[in-house]
Amino acid sequence: MLHHAEVRRRFEEAAGKNAVFENEEMSARTSFRIGGAAALFVTPDSEESAVEVIRIARESGIPYYVMGNGSNLLVADSGFDGAVIQLAKKMSGIRVEGQEIRVQCGALLSRIAAEARNAGLDGFSFASGIPGTFGGACMMNAGAYGGEMKDVLSDVRILDPDGNVRTVFPEEMGLGYRTSAFEKRGDIVLSGTIRLKEGDPEKIGKRMEELAQLRKEKQPLTQPSAGSTFKRPKGYFAGKLISDAGLKGYSIGGAQVSEKHAGFVINTGGATAEDVRNLIAFIRQTVFEKFGVELETEVKFLGFEEM
Ligand SMILES: Cc1cc2nc3c(=O)[nH]c(=O)nc-3n(C[C@H](O)[C@H](O)[C@H](O)COP(=O)(O)OP(=O)(O)OC[C@H]3O[C@@H](n4cnc5c(N)ncnc54)[C@H](O)[C@@H]3O)c2cc1C
Numbered sequence: 001m002l003h004h005a006e007v008r009r010r011f012e013e014a015a016g017k018n019a020v021f022e023n024e025e026m027s028a029r030t031s032f033r034i035g036g037a038a039a040l041f042v043t044p045d046s047e048e049s050a051v052e053v054i055r056i057a058r059e060s061g062i063p064y065y066v067m068g069n070g071s072n073l074l075v076a077d078s079g080f081d082g083a084v085i086q087l088a089k090k091m092s093g094i095r096v097e098g099q100e101i102r103v104q105c106g107a108l109l110s111r112i113a114a115e116a117r118n119a120g121l122d123g124f125s126f127a128s129g130i131p132g133t134f135g136g137a138c139m140m141n142a143g144a145y146g147g148e149m150k151d152v153l154s155d156v157r158i159l160d161p162d163g164n165v166r167t168v169f170p171e172e173m174g175l176g177y178r179t180s181a182f183e184k185r186g187d188i189v190l191s192g193t194i195r196l197k198e199g200d201p202e203k204i205g206k207r208m209e210e211l212a213q214l215r216k217e218k219q220p221l222t223q224p225s226a227g228s229t230f231k232r233p234k235g236y237f238a239g240k241l242i243s244d245a246g247l248k249g250y251s252i253g254g255a256q257v258s259e260k261h262a263g264f265v266i267n268t269g270g271a272t273a274e275d276v277r278n279l280i281a282f283i284r285q286t287v288f289e290k291f292g293v294e295l296e297t298e299v300k301f302l303g304f305e306e307m
Pocket residue numbers: 031065066067068069070071072073087105129130131132133134135136137138139140141142143144187188189190219221225226227228300
């Protein structure tokens with residue numbers, strides 16, 4: 001394994017000096033506002049540079065992790081002794097072409113939805129309030145209010161684990177409930193195409209506002225979280241199970257089961273990753289004891305020993 005200093009130098013060559021940070025606090029980079037430092041943090045600004053940075057990370061042997069907007073991520077208090085490669089703002093191009101929208105992986109879903117509305121393209125409103133990037137959303141097959149990425153993706157450009165950049169089509173995406181073949185194979189999403197249908201910008205805008213209002217009413221949007229902590233178990237709702245188990249408002253340290261939506265674990269201020277992890281374990285155990293249902297986390301973990 002190469003030394004961090006040497007890896008840093010190579011990253012700088014590939015992405016530019018301004019794109020490489022040392023000891024970057026992940027609490028500043030995640031919606032949970034939790035997490036220690038990443039030894040190296042890189043923000044490439046083009047596909048070429050991203051591919052090169054990932055190649056360097058792979059060849060150097062240091063642990064690395066690709067993130068988007070950090071809205072589904074819990075980073076350990078001890079941070080991550082490797083390189084976090086963030087594909088976000090600097091790779092967020094969006095281009096409308098007829099009924100298709102070409103987007104780079106770092107484009108925010110809210111921005112894509114706004115562009116779709118402006119262009120009179122319907123079918124992406126479901127994603128307007130999901131605070132993630134296109135890349136993160138492909139990975140998770142993000143969805144809400146009856147829509148999911150699966151419904152709109154026509155092709156995705158990836159960097160595969162062998163280092164090849166190629167385009168994959170729906171039959172190879174393996175999109176299921178909050179899962180994808182990208183995740184299983186270890187692909188990095190670089191860009192993609194969304195295909196929508198024509199619609200009335202005013203109606204689309206109204207629908208987006210309705211959904212935003214629903215979120216505001218139902219979700220603890222003013223407190224840091226990573227959205228729904230758990231996936232929806234077959235035949236149940238995680239929030240209802242947690243609430244029925246009497247855990248609404250239950251807290252460990254600064255981590256709390258939201259009073260507003262029991263499916264969300266929130267950081268009430270000063271929560272550690274350990275608090276969140278302990279609370280998640282406690283919720284899983286309690287729900288299993290009471291209802292025999294195993295909750296699976298939707299949130300991703302970085303820097304922890306095996307859960
Ligand atoms: C208030 C709130 C509400 C939310 N509501 C919803 C909702 O309604 N529906 C929903 O599905 N989710 C929801 N989420 C969760 C989250 O926003 C989504 O999962 C989103 O898709 C994550 O995108 P991200 O860019 O933030 O990914 P990150 O959190 O940065 O990463 C998530 C995962 O994706 C991987 N990843 C990120 N970018 C790439 C890439 N380019 N290539 C390969 N892998 C990548 C990471 O390695 C990680 O495994 C919510 C979160 C919050 C905080």
